[in-house]
Amino acid sequence: MIAQERRRLVFEATEASGVVSVRDLAARFDVADITIVRDLQQLEQEGLVRRVRGGAISVRGASYEPPIKAREAQLLEEKRRIAARAAELVRDGDSLLLDVGTTTLEVARALRGRRNLTVVVSNLWAALELANQPAIQVIIVGGRLRTSELSMVGHLAESTLREFHVDKAFIGVGGISFEHGLTEFNYEEAGAKQAMLGRADRRIVVADHSKFDKVMLNAVAPLTAIETLITGSDVDEETVTQLRRLGVEVILA
Numbered sequence: 001m002i003a004q005e006r007r008r009l010v011f012e013a014t015e016a017s018g019v020v021s022v023r024d025l026a027a028r029f030d031v032a033d034i035t036i037v038r039d040l041q042q043l044e045q046e047g048l049v050r051r052v053r054g055g056a057i058s059v060r061g062a063s064y065e066p067p068i069k070a071r072e073a074q075l076l077e078e079k080r081r082i083a084a085r086a087a088e089l090v091r092d093g094d095s096l097l098l099d100v101g102t103t104t105l106e107v108a109r110a111l112r113g114r115r116n117l118t119v120v121v122s123n124l125w126a127a128l129e130l131a132n133q134p135a136i137q138v139i140i141v142g143g144r145l146r147t148s149e150l151s152m153v154g155h156l157a158e159s160t161l162r163e164f165h166v167d168k169a170f171i172g173v174g175g176i177s178f179e180h181g182l183t184e185f186n187y188e189e190a191g192a193k194q195a196m197l198g199r200a201d202r203r204i205v206v207a208d209h210s211k212f213d214k215v216m217l218n219a220v221a222p223l224t225a226i227e228t229l230i231t232g233s234d235v236d237e238e239t240v241t242q243l244r245r246l247g248v249e250v251i252l253a
Contacts, residue, residue: 001029007039008074012210014049014058021055075208078232079103081253082206083110085230086170089204092116094167097196098126100151100189101172103206105129111136120164122157122192124150139164146188153188161195169200171226173207175214178242181223183216190218197221204228209235223248 006029013028014020025036040056043049049056083106090096093116098104100123108126111117115135121127122141130138143157171193175183182205184190197203203225209232228249240250 003039006031007042010036010039011043011048011074014043014056019052019055019057023054025055074102075210075232078208078234078253079106080110082208082230082232083107085251085253086204086206087111087114089168089202089228090114090117091167094118095164096120097161097164097166097169097200098122099169099171099193099196100125100149101206103208104170104172107170107206118166120161120166122152122161122196124152141192143192144188146186149189151189151192153186153192158191158195161192161199164199166200168202168204169196171196171203171205173205173211173220174216176205176207176211176223176229177213177215178223180215180219182220182225183214184218184220185216187218190220193220197225202227204230206230208232212236212239 010020010025013025022033022036022040026033040049040051044051044056048059050059079102082103086107087110090111092114095118098108098119098121105125108129111119111130112133117136118139119130119136120139120141124140127138127140130136141152141157141160143152143160144154146153173182174185184193205226207229212235223243223246226248228251229243230251230253233252235252243250
């Protein structure tokens, strides 16, 4: 097992139980204690766990959002597959809303080379990815800059978003659950997503499989507010069945 994959599994174990021990993780992955210590050191530097004597604890509460650079590398191949499937739904001439997030950033990258698109973005990362695409018109939403995500949020951003009507909106979320629907870490980001959901003919959530059964601090919308959800093939089959019963189209990547 490569180190990056092992660290991902160590992080997921910490998230699932809230606390882990070096000894238990070393036995689970059949590696030396010092290897796990180094993994936990790296995860702590990325802001994903907090080390304690003999192990580590999760630092992620319902409102804790890991840095975007730390999240970008997590499940990267899955996010790229999701983005590729998302790009397949886009037709030349479409108008799009593109939300903030690491999976939507991959969607922006997957759109490079497309023609005659108008893409309204709420984050500068996506704008930069599309900036040198002459056949794509990029419109950046105004508002207050949320520096940790390079996203535009607040009253001005939401008001600007409501001025558009687009063919498709690609939305990222912090958590997905049947009881609480779509949820997000930050209340201003949640407000921007709500505005986007109200301004698109087709509302598409792009989210890796780790987002399921997670509930963040701020409600965005019920699951019935979207038409399509694109996620990784590792998602539980029963979850897919329940989503389809709600009328949500599920595309596995």
